[in-house]
Amino acid sequence: MVFDDYRSYRDEKLIISVATTGGFHGKEANPNLPEQPAEIVDEICACRDAGASIVHVHARDEEGNHTKDPETFQEIQDGIQERCGDIVVNFTTGGSFTREELLRPVFETEPKPELATIDIGPVSLGQDLIGGNSRDKNEEFARRMREHGVKPELETFNPGHLTESQHLIEEGLVEPPYWFTLIFGMQTGTVPSPQNLMNFAANLPDEAEWQCLALGRDQLPLTTMATILGGHVRVGFEDNVYYQRGELAESNAQLVERTARIADELQRPVATPDEAREILGI
Amino acid sequence: MVFDDYRSYRDEKLIISVATTGGFHGKEANPNLPEQPAEIVDEICACRDAGASIVHVHARDEEGNHTKDPETFQEIQDGIQERCGDIVVNFTTGGSFTREELLRPVFETEPKPELATIDIGPVSLGQDLIGGNSRDKNEEFARRMREHGVKPELETFNPGHLTESQHLIEEGLVEPPYWFTLIFGMQTGTVPSPQNLMNFAANLPDEAEWQCLALGRDQLPLTTMATILGGHVRVGFEDNVYYQRGELAESNAQLVERTARIADELQRPVATPDEAREILGI
Amino acid sequence: MVFDDYRSYRDEKLIISVATTGGFHGKEANPNLPEQPAEIVDEICACRDAGASIVHVHARDEEGNHTKDPETFQEIQDGIQERCGDIVVNFTTGGSFTREELLRPVFETEPKPELATIDIGPVSLGQDLIGGNSRDKNEEFARRMREHGVKPELETFNPGHLTESQHLIEEGLVEPPYWFTLIFGMQTGTVPSPQNLMNFAANLPDEAEWQCLALGRDQLPLTTMATILGGHVRVGFEDNVYYQRGELAESNAQLVERTARIADELQRPVATPDEAREILGI
């Protein structure tokens, strides 16, 4: 829990995840956002060198549109394996596609990713879209990931999503340590604030590890708080394309480097990929 | 805000809302749950006598199924006007129907209800249903209610829904004092706990009035906390059919009576319907 | 802890302590405040009948001044034993006297009280007085109470006092379950508010039982919150002489009766003295 983690936060290695690409904005938001497989792999390896131990992967087609094409994911996976293969690979299962389309990248690539997300939903997106999973979809995704040996990352956009996560735990569909992402700042995501971060984390079940994902200008302060609270951290262009107010980031690696520097100042050691595997039980 | 309201909670009248019927369970859950218009009106008037100042109305068809038939709502409204007409009438706009179907009871009855709900969603329901409104739907409902002079009650199932509510405020689609329902205990609703109630209420905007809605066994303790915090209270069979563990409630009025007795012990005066109108600016 | 206690608060019996007299104000504050032994015993027995399982005893001399005279305490103890002897007796060790004077009532009466307070201090009192115990005094009081088989009640006026309490625990001078009083509303006591009550209780060690003591108008709402949070409750003229705004209480028993009625409404059973002994391990 939060208080105990705090007193020993320096003893737990910090997992830095990076989400280099995402499925929403592209080069129009930041020309340095990597879209094509080769660009993405370059960026991942640079982030690996900067301290990231997990990469959260989305793919784009040649026009830069969000795609679930397994071949594109395979191309990215191949590049990672060839060039910086010890990083933990996490494939998204989010976006406006059918269940089968969403799962194909996870189950039809070799090697399979070690982690894949489940968007415990639902959430409002834009003007007229409801994104996120029903209980049935969550159960199916968790069951099939368990069958394939892929550990789910439970994406919770607000504390209400912890109840559905608890359901998956009680059904035995996910196994400890549970790996949670706490999300701050989307439309029906939790309002980003220190108080809400404390309260969200205080609702987590025992045997949970968690990372903080906060959008835009909240990424920096809330991930720093998570570092102090004994949580972990996700950064990257999927969530935030700025380095500071009015200044676009040069690369995902620049954001990872800052996170690692802050962790170092706060005396929390940054986890290697193998240390991340040990923390998450993969 | 919470702390200030606390010091003067005895000075603000307590609005007791009652949700006699709901759209989910029926007499199989509690044989005393009123389904038909005459039953519902009987129950409403008894609740009115017990201290309720707002009634939240759902309708059922002759088989007890959830209906949006304006004539049934009219029949209930007629009964209320005839028998206990000073109570503030609040019509639901929730359920699995089209937008038009959901709004017809609000706009096609005479007199129109003074309040109607907007389920700021989305939420998971059961195994494979996502309920609740997109931003577009929320905007449309708020706009049309404003045009018809019906004040919206913003139903927020978790703190993530406050962001969408804030959007309606910023668009000028709802007017102060904003009337919020904070909901605890549904599938993707907030986990019911004192800490989560405090935190949820602490996120409300200025000029908000709010009531606590908690399901089942949490109804009693969390509504009591809301009474102390300066919030308001909703009880009734839609949310909870028990009087205490193992004992079904005899009537909605029995739950209202208990709430009024507790308010009286806590020295918080119970609002009359006209006092509720004054608090809510209707 | 707070959250877990909340979900099962109906399962733990509620200990109601009553502090009938105190050492500060007297009949000038409320003519019904009992000062002389016979009055005090009358009041204690009435409180016992109303649901109190612990009585916190102060004594006054014939002029109504605070006294530590063991004979007066013996006279009160005799009256209790004769007339309502199953109530748990708790003797104060507070006030501006020497250490020996403060302890004499505890160790020189027969039977000895089952509980006695230790004011984990210090606190500001009035214009130029610092009350409360140094570490040395706390250790001595705890050690001697342990030798005499008297369980200490740890009076903590603000969360800072929990650190000194923890010291007593670590030295083995007090034994679980630890019995804490959380105090709200004195000069350097915690500001009374729901948020501060939640936070104070969240800092308690494992194996703690606690009661809420709040002064004046905060007694009613904060003790009701403690009832919901799984804590216990202290009421009485030492802390509050009013029944409601502008109306003095008729008796301590009137305050106990209200507490018991509220507990009953909240479905939390009131502990008998023997059930209180079981909860506190005495």
Added chain:
Amino acid sequence: MVFDDYRSYRDEKLIISVATTGGFHGKEANPNLPEQPAEIVDEICACRDAGASIVHVHARDEEGNHTKDPETFQEIQDGIQERCGDIVVNFTTGGSFTREELLRPVFETEPKPELATIDIGPVSLGQDLIGGNSRDKNEEFARRMREHGVKPELETFNPGHLTESQHLIEEGLVEPPYWFTLIFGMQTGTVPSPQNLMNFAANLPDEAEWQCLALGRDQLPLTTMATILGGHVRVGFEDNVYYQRGELAESNAQLVERTARIADELQRPVATPDEAREILGI
């Protein structure tokens, strides 16, 4: 307040105070702790260059014992004025001395310090000492500082001390913006934790500026949180002699430098002495 400050924390300059010496431990704790006037002045000027805008001054005699000798304070003040005179000077009024002895350094030096502390007490110290001020002493210190144009820094060791601070505010003895130090980790100080920091700050009055003072290993994480929450920060050997676990700090300036680097990473600009004066209204 906390939440609002958070959203704009990057817009408020960060005041870094440094407490180079203190009155408790000396060179036996860290041989780099400055004790003699020349050493202290050297250290202050280095801290000034590193980003400190306020220096909190204690003095020692030739044997290194805590002293209130005005001449020693004058010697330090002279050195500061000569060598780094724009830093805001804050003289302690704490320690086991008479009221007059405590105040002499403040009122008998030229120029007088711009700030001086008032230990809103009381607190337990060591085995058998109660430190800190009664209400009368607090009032006298505040009144005399107001007469001499010295702004008081209200040292609050736990949230209970805010009530006495509020009393000074209500008596008009201190003027806005009120300058608070929130202290974590002494004997009857608040238990250091992120939750307790949030709660303590949430109890501050309007028009308050505050800095976080945390002892030992809590200095680094809690001052970082304060930076995010919109508070200010105090570091230095009085509170913490380590740079990291097992490694003594080389100088006070090394701690200030780290604080400034973290502020820079978090994009919060560090206040110059004149900017600190503007924030504090001096």
